[in-house]
Amino acid sequence: MLHKACLNTLPMVQTFDHNDFFSRRCIWVNGPVIVGAGPSGLAVAAGLKEQGVPFIILERANCIASLWKNRTYDRLKLHLPKQFCQLPNFPFPEDFPEYLNKYQFISYLESYAKNFGINPQFNETVQSAKYDETFGLWRVKTIRTSSSFCPCEIEYICRWLVVATGENAEKVVPEFEGLEEFGGHVMHTCDYKSGEAYRAKSVLVVGCGNSGMEVSLDLCNYKASPSMVVRSSVHVLPREVFGKSTFEVAASLMKRMPLWMVDKILVILACLLLGNVEKYGLKRPSTGPLQLKNTEGKTPVLDVGALQKIRSGKIKVVPGIKRFSQGRVELVNGNILEIDSVILATGYRSNVPSWLKENEFFSKDGIPRNPFPNGWKGNAGLYAVGFTRKGLSGASLDAISVSHDIAKSWKEETKQKKKTMAARHRRCISHF
Ligand SMILES: Cc1cc2nc3c(=O)[nH]c(=O)nc-3n(C[C@H](O)[C@H](O)[C@H](O)COP(=O)(O)OP(=O)(O)OC[C@H]3O[C@@H](n4cnc5c(N)ncnc54)[C@H](O)[C@@H]3O)c2cc1C
Numbered sequence: 001m002l003h004k005a006c007l008n009t010l011p012m013v014q015t016f017d018h019n020d021f022f023s024r025r026c027i028w029v030n031g032p033v034i035v036g037a038g039p040s041g042l043a044v045a046a047g048l049k050e051q052g053v054p055f056i057i058l059e060r061a062n063c064i065a066s067l068w069k070n071r072t073y074d075r076l077k078l079h080l081p082k083q084f085c086q087l088p089n090f091p092f093p094e095d096f097p098e099y100l101n102k103y104q105f106i107s108y109l110e111s112y113a114k115n116f117g118i119n120p121q122f123n124e125t126v127q128s129a130k131y132d133e134t135f136g137l138w139r140v141k142t143i144r145t146s147s148s149f150c151p152c153e154i155e156y157i158c159r160w161l162v163v164a165t166g167e168n169a170e171k172v173v174p175e176f177e178g179l180e181e182f183g184g185h186v187m188h189t190c191d192y193k194s195g196e197a198y199r200a201k202s203v204l205v206v207g208c209g210n211s212g213m214e215v216s217l218d219l220c221n222y223k224a225s226p227s228m229v230v231r232s233s234v235h236v237l238p239r240e241v242f243g244k245s246t247f248e249v250a251a252s253l254m255k256r257m258p259l260w261m262v263d264k265i266l267v268i269l270a271c272l273l274l275g276n277v278e279k280y281g282l283k284r285p286s287t288g289p290l291q292l293k294n295t296e297g298k299t300p301v302l303d304v305g306a307l308q309k310i311r312s313g314k315i316k317v318v319p320g321i322k323r324f325s326q327g328r329v330e331l332v333n334g335n336i337l338e339i340d341s342v343i344l345a346t347g348y349r350s351n352v353p354s355w356l357k358e359n360e361f362f363s364k365d366g367i368p369r370n371p372f373p374n375g376w377k378g379n380a381g382l383y384a385v386g387f388t389r390k391g392l393s394g395a396s397l398d399a400i401s402v403s404h405d406i407a408k409s410w411k412e413e414t415k416q417k418k419k420t421m422a423a424r425h426r427r428c429i430s431h432f
């Protein structure tokens with residue numbers, strides 16, 4: 001049962017109840033509402049703080065960086081060197097290694113939020129956001145849940161809305177024939193922590209993106225026997241090329257040559273350094289790795305050791321799934337595997353279409369229609385951060401553009417409001 005009265009008054013906002021306009025208690029935000037307290041939301045918030053713009057961050061989880069804290073496995077390390085993962089205006093501590101582990105990254109994000117005094121509204125899930133053309137304002141409806149109160153509905157009213165809910169907001173769980181008969185343990189990688197529970201077990205890992213590869217590697221390290229499903233194709237690249245990060249090499253080549261040429265070079269380097277991976281069942285897509293990422297959002301795998309386990313046969317590569325039955329899976333080539341558990345490394349998706357009532361700026365997949373670097377600004381004060389398909393570095397660039405743009409219009413509007421107030425004040429005085 002919803003309880004509409006359990007409303008806390010927030011700093012820098014006024015609350016009001018206006019029955020002819022709103023059907024519930026509302027909070028007027030003198031600045032933008034940011035949805036999501038992951039790296040993208042925090043980076044925009046920091047930019048706004050620095051420019052003196054008030055804001056509110058709404059976060060469905062009970063902490064910042066919930067993806068990193070709650071939905072990643074223990075062995076996770078950032079794939080890119082630290083200079084590409086830093087958020088604006090706050091460097092990593094000097095003693096951090098080149099490739100951070102997830103705990104280091106989380107501690108950095110905690111320090112980031114603390115340094116800029118960012119205090120999100122936790123346990124608050126945005127249910128819908130709609131632009132009210134009559135009033136020229138965004139109406140953002142949330143459900144606030146917390147252990148001490150019953151859930152309550154709140155409506156935020158604001159001029160600017162920043163969508164920072166991430167490209168990976170929800171797990172993708174495909175349907176498989178017979179999975180309900182399987183009987184063994186089935187989980188998505190977002191719930192996987194380590195291979196400890198899988199010692200000596202046969203595990204089917206569905207998917208061969210970075211999650212599928214790294215979870216398979218982790219399972220091997222815990223003496224489990226993973227079979228990894230590769231239903232189509234995948235680009236596997238070395239994490240480093242001649243001592244430099246592959247990402248860095250690609251970024252510097254991109255400054256000098258067209259994308260297709262960089263893609264060709266990357267594939268040649270991958271073949272030279274990793275050998276022919278197709279003979280292990282890892283067919284390369286015909287489209288180059290960067291092109292594929294840009295057009296379909298499919299991330300190339302940066303190898304951190306899984307390939308060596310595939311070569312040695314510790315990770316078996318198997319084709320697509322036909323159906324499950326009790327304790328077994330039948331593959332599209334007719335082979336049948338006896339398995340104990342299934343781990344779905346089947347990826348993630350944006351959840352924007354489920355709550356943002358808008359269909360011009362965002363596509364039906366919940367990603368801005370305009371590709372990077374033009375996908376951060378929509379109409380009527382709508383912004384997006386972290387949907388560039390360029391990970392943390394793309395999120396940082398978006399955050400800088402968004403916070404500057406909002407600060408500019410917030411300052412102009414505030415100045416205008418002050419002028420209007422002063423004029424009203426003068427009229428009042430002359431009236432008396
Ligand atoms: C396993 C894994 C490893 C990764 N490793 C890397 C890496 O090494 N380098 C890299 O650049 N990228 C990596 N990524 C991609 C990663 O998602 C982003 O780089 C980064 O987390 C993006 O930050 P974000 O703030 O845009 O999104 P998120 O971190 O997903 O944050 C979005 C926030 O919005 C909140 N939210 C969602 N919906 C709502 C709602 N309706 N109401 C309120 N709050 C909501 C979520 O709870 C979340 O806290 C990885 C992703 C995964 C899944």
Ligand SMILES: NC(=O)c1ccc[n+]([C@@H]2O[C@H](COP(=O)([O-])OP(=O)(O)OC[C@H]3O[C@@H](n4cnc5c(N)ncnc54)[C@H](OP(=O)(O)O)[C@@H]3O)[C@@H](O)[C@H]2O)c1
Pocket residue numbers: 076077078079080168174189206207208209210211212214229231232233298299320321345346347348
């Ligand atoms: N260390 C790191 O930095 C790190 C680690 C993990 C993840 N990440 C990032 O997190 C994001 C998500 O990665 P991810 O690996 O979780 O997801 P992903 O890259 O989207 O990969 C999903 C995989 O699941 C497969 N799949 C989906 N449905 C399937 C089905 N029905 N049957 C068989 N296979 C199916 C896909 O195959 P198809 O290609 O055929 O669709 C693909 O191989 C990426 O940006 C990634 O780079 C980073």
